[in-house]
Amino acid sequence: MVVQFGVVFRSTYQGRSLVRQKRELKKLFVTCAVTIAAISVLSCTRTPPIVGVWEGRMNELPAVELIVRDDDSGLTGTIVFFFQRKDTGTWKVERQNDEGLIDPIFDGKTLSFKISHADAHTDSSPSDPLVPFSFTLTAPGEGQLTSNYQGQESAIKLVKTK
Numbered sequence: 001m002v003v004q005f006g007v008v009f010r011s012t013y014q015g016r017s018l019v020r021q022k023r024e025l026k027k028l029f030v031t032c033a034v035t036i037a038a039i040s041v042l043s044c045t046r047t048p049p050i051v052g053v054w055e056g057r058m059n060e061l062p063a064v065e066l067i068v069r070d071d072d073s074g075l076t077g078t079i080v081f082f083f084q085r086k087d088t089g090t091w092k093v094e095r096q097n098d099e100g101l102i103d104p105i106f107d108g109k110t111l112s113f114k115i116s117h118a119d120a121h122t123d124s125s126p127s128d129p130l131v132p133f134s135f136t137l138t139a140p141g142e143g144q145l146t147s148n149y150q151g152q153e154s155a156i157k158l159v160k161t162k
Contacts, residue, residue: 048075049137050111053162056145059084059091064145064156066135068104068111077101079115079133102130111135117149 047070054066061084068077078098085094099115106112114130129150137143141160147153 048106049140050075050106050135052160054135054143054145054158055161056156056158058156059086061091061093064158066145066158068101075101075104075106075111077104077113079113109137 051068051070054068055062056064056066062082063084064082065080066077067080068075070076078100080096080098082093082096084091086092101113102115104111104113112132112134114132117128117131131147131149133145133147135143135145135158138157143158143160144155145158146155
């Protein structure tokens with residue numbers, strides 16, 4: 001089956017030579033193609049400002065690291081908590097725990113997500129509710145990570161490292 005597309009130009013192109021009409025149509029086509037390609041490239045390469053590695057520190061040691069990625073399925077990521085302990089007068093990181101972000105949503109300024117409380121603590125119950133977090137951009141390369149879990153509020157400043 002052969003399908004043909006054609007455009008009839010009456011008043012605009014009356015009296016012009018066929019060669020000139022073809023040249024003008026070719027210019028129009030090239031201009032449209034370049035514009036569409038530029039828009040496609042710009043929309044595909046725009047990375048949300050939330051994407052990257054964000055670090056929060058306490059006692060001059062890492063306290064939390066938020067890693068946000070943007071892949072084909074949308075935003076994903078991991079949060080790492082560094083548990084600190086003061087031994088013989090000095091702080092040290094005793095252990096760390098990685099948790100995947102659950103239902104991350106970014107509205108242009110705030111990333112909201114949840115993590116599993118049951119997976120984070122061995123003494124937790126599988127029926128424990130998810131822990132909600134919000135990470136709000138406050139300045140270029142800076143943000144505030146907050147959580148309110150069962151009335152226990154916490155907040156820490158994060159700085160973008162990558």
